[in-house]
Amino acid sequence: MSNSVFGNQPGAPSKPSRILAIWNSNIGYSFRSNPVAVVSMAVFLLIVLAAFCAPLLAPYNPYDPAQIDIMNSEYPPFWVDGALEEFSLGTDDQGRDLLSTILYGTRLSLIIGICAVAVQTVLGVSLGLISGYVGGRTDNLLMRIADIQLSFSTLMVAIIFLAITQAMFGSEVFSRYAVIFLVAVIGVAEWPQYARTVRATVLAEKKKEYVDAAKVMGFGPLRIMMRHILPNSLSPIFVIFTVQVANAIISEASLSFLGLGMPPTQPSLGSLISSGFDYIFSGSWWITAIPGVVLVVLVLVINLLGDWMRDVLNPKLYKG
Amino acid sequence: MSLLSVRDLTVKFGSRTGPVTALNGISFDLARGERLGIVGESGAGKSITGFALMNLLSKPGYIDGGQILFEGEDVAQMSPRDVRAMRGDRMAMIFQDPMVTLNPVLTIGQQMIETLKAHRKLSTQEARQIALVKLKEVYIPSPQDRLDQYPHELSGGMRQRIIIAMALLLDPKLIIADEPTTALDVTIQADIMALLLEMCQSNQVGLILITHDLGVVSQVTERTMVMYAGRIIESGPTRSIINDPQHPYTQGLINALPQQTPPGQRLKQIPGTMPTLATMPKGCPFHTRCALVGEGCMTHVPSINQFGSSFVACHEVHRLQNEVPAEDVS
């Protein structure tokens, strides 16, 4: 914010634009010289772009019952005999165009994944920050809660929670708010991962002299946490963010596969795989296989990007 | 024949904008049993020199040219196997931090015996005897017990003594000590330096002492080399370097010490900072901070020439003599 305070001084070095600066930085260089990262990023952007432009790209709207004809069900993709030209990737058991359904489903999976991780981030970062900075009893209490929660598997907690909500509200209401339930349950179930990493980083940063300097200046704890410690703890937060998005997408897919996630009327990648699973041995393998491949590729590129980011942002390897 | 003869040693570091030169044509000789000090500030290339002599440079650094003749063999051309055989045996190194040089999960005895057996055909018993003798030589109290202790059970000064004992294990011809006392307290530093000096003198071991501390150099070494930005800018007998420095940088370095100025007065500071490898100026690397900069300094790197008893790399060294009377340091 006060970048401009003396920025207009005569003789001030003119800074290149922010994006250019990142491109020319060590991070930019390491990205350009790492083909795996470049390809992963390209594939990831392609999938994201296609998913979020689904209403524009998809030939059909799978949410519109008027466009679904049960008579079109189980047409194979174009490279298999008996394919129809208008359904390039074939159709599913209800006669929906698979390409459109996958595009919409990927969008849903990504939204749930990113929102769930956003919930995790808010919870985990704030609790981790408090735990690490305040220390003492607060730290003990928060970390024991985290330990207890970590000793339950995420999926188990999610299954119990979703099964109970489904039973309580009935599947009608549940289907309508499934996205919110999924975001909430995946978000809450995994915050300890975040909190622990953030806490460890905060403990390391807290010992540095710039934090002491801020204390001697009389700054309050909130200001020190937000303005001084948090910006210096961002690297691990970014790394976990990517890894956790991949995990959340898998969790969502698993829950949907088990019938506890997105309803068949609004299929995510998981429920799509699940709905095709009944037909896998009756010849219509593509209903399961094609969304499965999309899911695997999506999760793989996110994880590869996460690996690359961990290598670059590792403070031991990269001195900023 | 001198023990070590370095000719035009050049070390470069690969970077994404192309290789940068960290050491630029370093040449010097070391006679048997001679003690040489390499002095410079951080970034001057003194530690890189030490690593290059041991052929210990790791990526992205590499030796780009020149010779390192140690007892007639070129270290830079040796096979990795020969280098390993040489290290620790004929040439040993003492590092700055005694806390991290010793392996924390092995006892002192295990580490010493391992080193001995790697280079000599010895039984464990014989190796243990040699280790014991060496520990006694460096005045370690109750050496028998120390052999079975782990590094964390010993204090910093004791560890540095043990490291010196380990360096002496195989009776090397040359010890390279890289800031061996920087991590230690003053009272212990004096002890360790006295020990190092005694060991080198009594065993006729050559010593290259790398340090930023002119005081330490003046106590231990016979000759001194001053480095700046990857080059030798002055070398000569330690006494004359300290008492009658010729290069403006050496003069500045000595004059900047607090003891050279009466209390309460401003210290004689050298303005600016040492250029980094990326911002190396054209011509003499010191010209950006030099008070006597002449025209030639901006364009030509000065060659190193004999001047009195020292060798100096400065275009203006003659002018310096006339204009600034040499400070009476002693």
Place this chain on the structure above:
Amino acid sequence: MNSQRDKTPLLRVDGLEKRFDLDRGILESLKFKNGKLAIETRAVHAVNTISFEVEKGDALCVVGESGCGKSTIARMIAGLLSPSGGAIHYDGARIDTLRGKALLPLRKKLQMIFQNPYASLNPRMTIAQTLAEPLRYHNPGQSKGELQDKAISVMKSVGVDPAWGARYPHELSGGQRQRIAIARALTVDPEFIVADEPISALDVSIQAQVLNLMLEMQETHGLTYLFITHDLSVVEHFGTKVIVLYLGSICEMADTRTLFEAPKHPYTKALLSAVPQLKENQRSHIRLQGEIPTPINLPSGCPFRTRCPIANTRCAQEKPQPLQQADGSVVACHAVEEERLGALNPA
């Protein structure tokens, strides 16, 4: 100390103590001793009953080897640690018990400079942000223009080009960073600066620059310093008074000139003789036995007796009290008191 009693010293430290507990909570304190459960809390005795005063305009240097508690003293005075015992008074008012908002007025008077210029600046803030933040925080009413003028004048006064404002710390060298750290402390116009080894991480030629800057700031801003260092040659140049610290206790306290001309405590003598000299006629150095004991189990009596060449049985039983000498220095040593220092001849 022969301080004039008619005026209060700027800083007064009374019987300051600091212990760091090694065992936290009851579970860690429970130990098996001789087959019995016993509650025993181990603690590091970092600072043990230290008293001194700093007059306005002084540059008090605290010297000692690693682990002697000198940084702990600095951090307690700066309010980063709270003492386990004793009191700290600034300008007549007690400060070690203040918390939170009550500390704010003191923060503007008492600032600190840290050892490691690579760690003491927030790496994610530009120089301008680093300097502007305390200004804005402590002067909420002032306009942006006024704050900017102030920041620029502070930068100029420490010899930093205001155009550097847009840079990040990693773009600067160690000496430049330390200038910025000094500038940050000066933004609030303090009168007292605690400097914890401010030059020991810097190169020789840069040390001189930073020391000169600190001397200059002392003149222009009328600063009082508490300067922590292990380097005696810096003390001789910089300090008006010196405290020699060993294992958390004061050995000797004197005017700088008195201390360097006539050191009295055996530890001070050993310390002085160990400084490597450029000159040929090196004072032959007094060898101390062994090394500094751990501050967990302090030696009985005089803390220095385990390494002192002239310690006797009294030293092992009774802790020497600081006593004033004829030339004004204060020395805590039985041998000085009994005038048997003659035995301490350099080897």
